[in-house]
Amino acid sequence: MTFSKNIKFNFLNTDEQERYQKHLTLKDIGYEGQLELKNCSVLCIGAGGLGSSVLLYLAATGIGKIGIVDNDYVEKSNLQRQIIHETNTIGNLKIESAQERIKKLNPNSEVLTYEERINPENALKIIRKFDIICDCSDNFGTRYLINDACLILKKPLVFGSVQGFEGQVSVFNLYKNSPNLRDLLPESPVKNAIPSCSEYGVLGISTGLIGIFQVNEIIKIILKKGEILDGKILVFDLLNMNMKKLHLKSAQVNKRIKDLSQFADFYNDDECSEKNSEIKRIDANDFNSLYKTKPNKILLIDVRENEEFSTSAIEGSISIPLSHLQQESDLKFIQKESLIKEIFTICKSGKRSEKASKILSKFKIQSRSIVGGIEKVKKILSN
Missing domain, CATH: 3.40.50.720 (NAD(P)-binding Rossmann-like Domain)
Structure with missing residues (x-):
């Protein structure tokens, strides 16, 4: 060789x-x-x-x-x-x-x-x-x-x-x-x-x-x-x-x-594969519109670690780290909420939230991953 x-x-x-x-x-x-x-x-x-x-x-x-x-x-x-x-x-x-x-x-x-x-x-x-x-x-x-x-x-x-x-x-x-x-x-x-x-x-x-x-x-x-x-x-x-x-x-x-x-x-x-048809995504701008007009109809799940969430988070979001997402108590809560609310997942830039949405889909929970993550959403909300 x-x-x-x-x-x-x-x-x-x-x-x-x-x-x-x-x-x-x-x-x-x-x-x-x-x-x-x-x-x-x-x-x-x-x-x-x-x-x-x-x-x-x-x-x-x-x-x-x-x-x-x-x-x-x-x-x-x-x-x-x-x-x-x-x-x-x-x-x-x-x-x-x-x-x-x-x-x-x-x-x-x-x-x-x-x-x-x-x-x-x-x-x-x-x-x-x-x-x-x-x-x-x-x-x-x-x-x-x-x-x-x-x-x-x-x-x-x-x-x-x-x-x-x-x-x-x-x-x-x-x-x-x-x-x-x-x-x-x-x-x-x-x-x-x-x-x-x-x-x-x-x-x-x-x-x-x-x-x-x-x-x-x-x-x-x-x-x-x-x-x-x-x-x-x-x-x-x-x-x-x-x-x-x-x-x-x-x-x-x-x-x-x-x-x-x-x-x-x-x-x-x-x-x-870079492509995964199971994952549904939403642009940060489109999410921002829903967040402002229908805040009570949204469950925003922040899948970053607790330390990240405590430092910076979107108002009204809840923290369920990606590593905890498959815990029975969390899944039951999300399933119940999904009956009356639309589920969104968010992380720093969008990669972990895609994983989270993929996991939820396996449990027949529909969700959408926010493209661009929390950094892009906070930037839009601040304008």
Whole structure:
């Protein structure tokens, strides 16, 4: 596996020589190895549980260019495992929170951010810019999409997944005959057959550990050192402290991917799509008109965290954080109110409120997410 031939740097600056001293004295890295790390680019898809430890250790290791793809916002319930984020970044974009933390840790690393979900329209464009791809996503539609894009572009893919106390790590598509995700899972699991972290739960340190092992594989790939998990899957059970290594064979049929339209059904996942027909939206201007003319006919649910709500809120709104929205008592209250009032959801900019409206629709509660969020609504109301 070869990386970009356009080497940008042929020396380490004074800060880097001091910062990476323990690497420079390590015979398997040394000065030349550290330059290889500096001249490599890694894309991390997802800035959540896995992405948090991956991004921190990529920066600490001295990777020269780090890309982050995510369009989600930091929530309080994330902080149990997403250690790159902090309490004071709740409500901020994860890519912004992560970028700020990385620059504090290592200002020598260049950070590129993409405020979007990886999808069939942008996957090839984004992935081709980087040498190594690290999958820190949380759903199968996205995982297959990343895998297939890497096959098309001939990019090595470092895979990680976590559920509960268990986790897996592997390296796909490292060489021409290397296995890929389709060799591990030829058919996508039935939608909703495997519970998400929010439904099943996850041990915070399990995402940290698997993320660290993903970075370990990235380092070995760049340095061409050690035994890489190519054709192997490392499986952890942290509850019983068991670890095993499984072997994976490559099937040529799983490499016959020429473009992303071949397997569109694999990517047909709500989490892998920017479009969701279940979500109804309303422009801030239109909401403002209803708010002024029919205030008694509106239930405005603010799904930001309590701290955000206490700092700034629309008069008459109620606070039900997104992480609490599926609690039985809250759902019963909203269902009752929906019989006599029109339900609206609001957050900082509109992303979390869309999630909230999607959740409510699953419980047959009609609502509309306010585009632009509280910042836009308050601006209109103040005029």
